[in-house]
Amino acid sequence: MIPLIDSTKTTGLIFFPGTMVGMLLAGAAPVDAVRLHLILLYVLLGSVALGALASVLLAYRNFFTPAQQLRELPA
Numbered sequence: 001m002i003p004l005i006d007s008t009k010t011t012g013l014i015f016f017p018g019t020m021v022g023m024l025l026a027g028a029a030p031v032d033a034v035r036l037h038l039i040l041l042y043v044l045l046g047s048v049a050l051g052a053l054a055s056v057l058l059a060y061r062n063f064f065t066p067a068q069q070l071r072e073l074p075a
Contacts, residue, residue, distance in 0.1 A: 004048055 019040060023033040065071055 001045075001048055001052060004045055 020033045020037050023036060024030060063071055
């Protein structure tokens with residue numbers, strides 16, 4: 001998630017060029033183009049965060065016992 005968070009902090013015309021440039025060429029206001037760009041970045045960041053959380057929760061019971069101890073891997 002770190003690269004995605006860094007790209008969200010430094011957003012510009014490079015990340016989703018089709019979205020902003022397409023809206024600007026279609027005649028939309030630059031503020032609206034930037035808003036849509038930021039919404040897309042936040043949706044992408046949220047989906048990555050939810051995917052990471054779901055994978056951790058699903059894998060958790062394979063690595064830990066009910067007593068919160070690390071399982072030993074079979075030899």
